Amino acid sequence: MSKPVLQIENLCKSFTLGKRDINALSNLNLQVNAGEFVAIMGPSGSGKTTLLNVIGCIDKATSGQVLLDGIDVGSMPESQLYKIRRDKMGFVFQTFNLLPYLNARENVELPMEGKIKSKTERKKRASELLAMVGLSGRENHRPQRLSAGEQQRVAIARALANNPAIILADEPTGNLDSQNKQEIIKLLANLNLTQGTTIIMVTHDSQAANHTERMLLLKDGKIVKEKEGLHLAKKNNKCPNCGSTIQMNDETCPACKKPIFSSDELFST
Amino acid sequence: MAIMISIPAGVLANQQTATDLASNLSNTITQTGQSINQTLTQIDCSLASSFSGFGFQAPNSTNFDRSQLGQSGQGSGTGRTFDPSQFGGGGTRGQFGGGAFGGGQASPMNQTLYNDINSSISGVVAVEPILQASEGNNETMSMFGRTFTRQITSYTIEGIPLTSDLIDNYPILTTNITAGRNLQAGDSGVVLLSENNSAYFNADVGDTIQILDQDFTVIGIHGTSSVSDQLTLYMNLSDAQSVTNNTGYITSFRVFAQNSDVVTQVARSISSLHSELTVTTGQERLTQLQTLQSTYNTALDSAQASIGQTQTTAFEEIIVVVAATSLIVLFVMLYTVRERTKEIGTLKAIGFSNSTVMGQFMLEGILLSVIAGVVGIAIGIVAAPALSSLLLPSINLFGNTAAAGFTRNVMPTAAASVNLELVLIAFGASVALGALGSLYPAWRAAKIRPAEAMKYE
Ligand SMILES: Nc1ncnc2c1ncn2[C@@H]1O[C@H](COP(=O)(O)OP(=O)(O)OP(=O)(O)O)[C@@H](O)[C@H]1O
Ligand SMILES: [Mg+2]
Numbered sequence: 001m002s003k004p005v006l007q008i009e010n011l012c013k014s015f016t017l018g019k020r021d022i023n024a025l026s027n028l029n030l031q032v033n034a035g036e037f038v039a040i041m042g043p044s045g046s047g048k049t050t051l052l053n054v055i056g057c058i059d060k061a062t063s064g065q066v067l068l069d070g071i072d073v074g075s076m077p078e079s080q081l082y083k084i085r086r087d088k089m090g091f092v093f094q095t096f097n098l099l100p101y102l103n104a105r106e107n108v109e110l111p112m113e114g115k116i117k118s119k120t121e122r123k124k125r126a127s128e129l130l131a132m133v134g135l136s137g138r139e140n141h142r143p144q145r146l147s148a149g150e151q152q153r154v155a156i157a158r159a160l161a162n163n164p165a166i167i168l169a170d171e172p173t174g175n176l177d178s179q180n181k182q183e184i185i186k187l188l189a190n191l192n193l194t195q196g197t198t199i200i201m202v203t204h205d206s207q208a209a210n211h212t213e214r215m216l217l218l219k220d221g222k223i224v225k226e227k228e229g230l231h232l233a234k235k236n237n238k239c240p241n242c243g244s245t246i247q248m249n250d251e252t253c254p255a256c257k258k259p260i261f262s263s264d265e266l267f268s269t
Numbered sequence: 270m271a272i273m274i275s276i277p278a279g280v281l282a283n284q285q286t287a288t289d290l291a292s293n294l295s296n297t298i299t300q301t302g303q304s305i306n307q308t309l310t311q312i313d314c315s316l317a318s319s320f321s322g323f324g325f326q327a328p329n330s331t332n333f334d335r336s337q338l339g340q341s342g343q344g345s346g347t348g349r350t351f352d353p354s355q356f357g358g359g360g361t362r363g364q365f366g367g368g369a370f371g372g373g374q375a376s377p378m379n380q381t382l383y384n385d386i387n388s389s390i391s392g393v394v395a396v397e398p399i400l401q402a403s404e405g406n407n408e409t410m411s412m413f414g415r416t417f418t419r420q421i422t423s424y425t426i427e428g429i430p431l432t433s434d435l436i437d438n439y440p441i442l443t444t445n446i447t448a449g450r451n452l453q454a455g456d457s458g459v460v461l462l463s464e465n466n467s468a469y470f471n472a473d474v475g476d477t478i479q480i481l482d483q484d485f486t487v488i489g490i491h492g493t494s495s496v497s498d499q500l501t502l503y504m505n506l507s508d509a510q511s512v513t514n515n516t517g518y519i520t521s522f523r524v525f526a527q528n529s530d531v532v533t534q535v536a537r538s539i540s541s542l543h544s545e546l547t548v549t550t551g552q553e554r555l556t557q558l559q560t561l562q563s564t565y566n567t568a569l570d571s572a573q574a575s576i577g578q579t580q581t582t583a584f585e586e587i588i589v590v591v592a593a594t595s596l597i598v599l600f601v602m603l604y605t606v607r608e609r610t611k612e613i614g615t616l617k618a619i620g621f622s623n624s625t626v627m628g629q630f631m632l633e634g635i636l637l638s639v640i641a642g643v644v645g646i647a648i649g650i651v652a653a654p655a656l657s658s659l660l661l662p663s664i665n666l667f668g669n670t671a672a673a674g675f676t677r678n679v680m681p682t683a684a685a686s687v688n689l690e691l692v693l694i695a696f697g698a699s700v701a702l703g704a705l706g707s708l709y710p711a712w713r714a715a716k717i718r719p720a721e722a723m724k725y726e
Contacts, residue, residue, distance in 0.1 A: 049723055058618050058719035078623065085719070086620020097615040097722055111619045158619065170723055 004067075005165050005198050006032040006055060011064035013050055013221070024050040025221040028064070032200060034165070037192040037231050039209035040202045042218030048202040049170055051218065055200065056089050056168045057081045069165055086111055090159030092169035096151040098143040104130060104154045105139040111161040129157035133187060149180030156187060160197070167191075169201040173208055185211050189231055308440065309529045309551040312536050314383075315521035316376040317547040377518045383543065386524060390538045392531040397441050398519040400428040400509045403500075404481070424466050425501045426480065428509020431456050439525050443498065449474035449489030452503055459488040461503040483512050591695060594638055595702030602634045602710035606717075613714050614721030627715040634707020635700060642696045 013025040024047045032038055040048050053059035054066060057073050066073050068088055073081065085091075090111075098107045108126035116122050127139055133153040143151050152172060159167050169188070173181040185208050191197045201212065209215045213232035217225035230240035239246050244255035252259050380398055387396045405422040433454035435441050442451055443461070452461050460480065462470065467490050470478045476487050485504065493499045510516045526535045529552075536550045549557075606613065616626060 053720050053723065056618070058722075082617070082620055082622045085618060089620075091615075091618045091722070093615070093722060095611075097611065099612060099615075110616070110621075114620060114622065114625065162620070 002033040002035055004031045005034040005069055006030070006200075007065070007067040008055070009065045011051075011054065011066065012062045013047070013054055013059070014062050023221055025054070025061075028222055030216070030223060032166070032198065034198055035192070035196045036214060037189065037199045037212045037229075038201065039212040039215045039229065040200065040218055041204070041206065041209050041215060046218040047221040048218055050221075052168050052170050052200065052202055055166070056091060057084045086114060087162050088165045090161070090164035090167040092152070092155050092159050092167060092172045094171035094174040096143070096148070096155045096175070098151055098154055098158075100143050103140045103142050104135060104146065104157075107143070107154055108157045108161055111158060115162055125161070126157070129160050130154070132160070132191075133157045147180070148176055149183055152176065152180070152184050153187065156184070156191075160191070160195075165198060167197055167199045167201075169199065171202055171204065173203065173205060181205070181208065189234075192231070193235065309555075310526045310532055311551045312524040312526060312532065312539065313521060313549045313554070314386075314524060314539060314543075314546045316378050317545055377515060377520055380517055380519045383522060385542065386522075386539060390535060390542065392527045392535040392538075393524055394527050395435060395439055395525040397435055397439065397523040397525070398430060398506060399521045399523065400426075400506055400513070400515060400518065401520045402426045402509070402513045402515070422500050424469060426509050426513065427501050427503050428506035429503060430506045441523075443491045443503065445492040447490050447492045449487065451489055451491075452505070456488065457505050457508055458485060459504065460485040461489045461491055462487055463491055463493065463499055463501055465499050466502045481512050591698045591702055594641070594699035595706035597641075598634050598638050598703040598706035599709065601637060602630065602707045603713065605633070606630065606710045606714045609714075610717055610721050611724065613717045614719050614723075617717065617719035618722040623715040626717075627711045630711035630714045631704065631707050634711065635704045637707070638700045638703025641703075642699055 008028060008030040011025055011028040011030075012023065015022045015024060028047075028051065040051065042048050050059065054061050055068075057068075057076075061074050064074075068084065071084070073084055076084065098104075099110070102110070105123065105126045108129055109122045112122045112125065116125070127136075130136060130139055130153075133156050135150060135153055135157070138146065138150065143154070146154065152175075156167075156172075159169075167188075172188070173184050176184060188199055188201065189211055192199050199212075201208075203209050210229050211231055212229040213235060215227040215229050216223050217227075233240040233243075234246070237245055237247065239253040239256060239258075241253060241258045242256040244253065246253055383396070383398075387393055403422045403425040405424075408421045429435075429441055429452075431452055431454050436452075436454050444451075446461075447464065449461075452459070460478070462472065462478075467473060467487075470476075470487075472478045472487050474487050474489060477484050478487060479485075480502075485508075491498070491503070504512075506519075507516075510518065524535065524539060526532045532550050532552065536548045539546060540548045613626060617623075
């Protein structure tokens with residue numbers, strides 16, 4: 001019943017470096033349904049960031065088709081694309097990329113500026129989003145006063161600002177310690193569960209990837225492997241550890257008593 | 270950067286000051302020349318400098334320093350282009366000391382020694398003995414790390430003999446009475462103040478003032494009729510002699526000749542009878558004045574040329590500064606855009622349009638030039654007067670030795686004020702050029718690829 005929010009057909013992307021052509025993506029096909037939590041893995045240089053850039057409309061495909069919510073973005077001019085990025089996409093970066101001279105709330109308000117006219121409404125929504133990522137009371141703090149994990153939460157709130165069709169996260173836990181890494185993955189998983197946000201996350205971390213519902217392995221610009229993640233079990237109300245039935249909001253499995261998302265064996269590093 | 274605009278603007282403002290100054294002095298010279306013309310039968314006599322103290326026996330001076338007698342004019346050198354001692358006051362009062370121009374070497378002399386002038390020289394119809402003394406104090410000021418001391422004259426007492434014979438027949442009184450009445454024959458214990466004196470003593474007609482501890486009633490106020498009498502108060506000679514503790518002494522006298530044909534002969538006779546005297550006829554003073562006038566005109570021409578030159582330079586500076594503003598904004602903004610590539614990429618990735626980014630950076634560039642402008646103007650308003658007077662040495666044509674009375678009362682303030690209108694125009698221009706200068710950096714910012722946001726350092 002869920003409809004595809006992203007359809008990629010025969011996507012090719014090549015860069016020209018001097019006389020050499022680098023095929024970052026070659027004949028890649030991918031379909032992501034609304035509400036999916038997808039991890040993209042793969043060795044360095046396999047084209048993960050390139051793929052995310054093309055999906056996020058910050059880079060153009062060399063050939064092939066990219067449909068977002070059924071819209072062919074490949075043929076769109078820049079004068080239209082910024083609206084797709086603003087309204088349909090939410091970016092989360094490895095380096096957070098918050099504006100240092102704006103406070104948390106103002107950072108979250110940024111993407112709304114071209115969209116929501118009323119300043120009070122923007123403020124209200126930004127505060128709600130910050131509460132959703134667990135940062136109530138920190139609205140007026142500038143990035144330098146926030147920890148790395150908190151900064152990434154602000155960035156996630158900012159990505160959610162315009163209620164995007166897809167959250168694109170490139171190594172969102174790459175600059176975080178294991179404690180914060182866990183919390184951010186949990187936050188993304190929760191957003192996916194409770195808000196139904198579609199998330200495509202690039203990660204090198206197989207344990208983080210395991211907490212999504214679908215893992216894709218990229219190699220030389222192609223998807224070479226696909227695997228289910230633990231998150232799928234939770235979505236199906238099954239304990240990922242013992243398989244018994246659980247409720248949506250359960251933190252621990254009523255049967256095996258193990259924590260459902262942060263079991264030690266999954267995040268032991 | 271606007272400090273660089275304010276200073277030349279201050280220099281430009283000074284031009285007005287110089288022009289005022291020029292016309293003011295021109296008028297004065299013409300005025301003085303006219304009054305000299307009317308009094309060609311007069312001969313002014315005072316002690317030549319080398320005879321200072323001749324016939325002078327120091328009386329017991331208690332309350333008045335005799336060394337101040339007639340010393341308000343400060344020039345004494347010869348061969349100076351602008352020697353105040355040559356600039357006598359003409360037919361109006363105050364030839365010997367008093368004003369800036371009225372200097373000369375008036376030294377106290379024993380009145381009785383000169384009784385023979387009236388009796389033994391033919392062609393002399395009257396002699397008017399005069400006592401002139403100035404009261405004032407020294408003022409020390411520091412400018413540009415140097416210290417200048419100048420004498421500030423508070424007022425000059427001029428005692429004239431108030432006899433009906435002299436008053437009725439010779440122009441010994443000032444004529445320009447603005448309040449009260451003029452001095453009359455037989456007046457004593459009364460004083461005729463200048464407008465400056467009136468302000469200094471805070472006294473009006475009918476008030477009683479104290480001069481050197483004696484009471485005098487203000488009988489009238491005289492307007493100025495030459496530069497030399499602005500600080501001069503007139504009283505009976507005997508009053509002046511007693512109040513300054515100089516009974517029997519005068520500082521100069523004026524001889525009236527029968528007619529203009531005998532003036533030269535009379536002057537020669539005076540000189541041969543009293544070789545210690547400096548004898549100046551009205552005709553000689555007129556000649557001196559004309560020499561001075563031409564010297565002054567030459568100086569003024571060169572001053573104006575130099576001001577004109579400075580003005581041109583100031584305009585050029587403003588153009589350069591305004592152009593520099595846009596270059597500074599250009600480079601600062603280019604640097605900013607380069608430094609903030611990732612931030613700009615992020616803004617574009619989260620949905621900012623090219624035009625929004627461009628507008629943002631234009632605004633920043635304009636803000637930059639506005640802030641710089643406001644700060645610069647604030648500094649410039651403070652610094653410009655001092656700096657522009659350094660840039661305008663010709664304003665000091667009259668030098669610090671051009672006595673205080675003159676500086677204070679005749680010369681318009683030479684310190685520059687900033688020409689606000691010009692500063693605003695230059696400010697506007699620099700802001701406009703600042704906007705122009707941020708155009709390219711802003712365009713560069715708009716062209717940054719959103720994928721830059723993905724890079725990590
Ligand atoms: N702007 C570019 N110009 C030239 N080549 C590029 C450009 N961007 C990416 N590439 C090349 O495309 C290939 C894929 O790069 P991409 O950044 O997508 O890899 P990645 O999987 O994200 O790697 P990493 O895990 O190191 O981030 C690489 O060989 C890279 O060198
Ligand atoms: Mg990458």
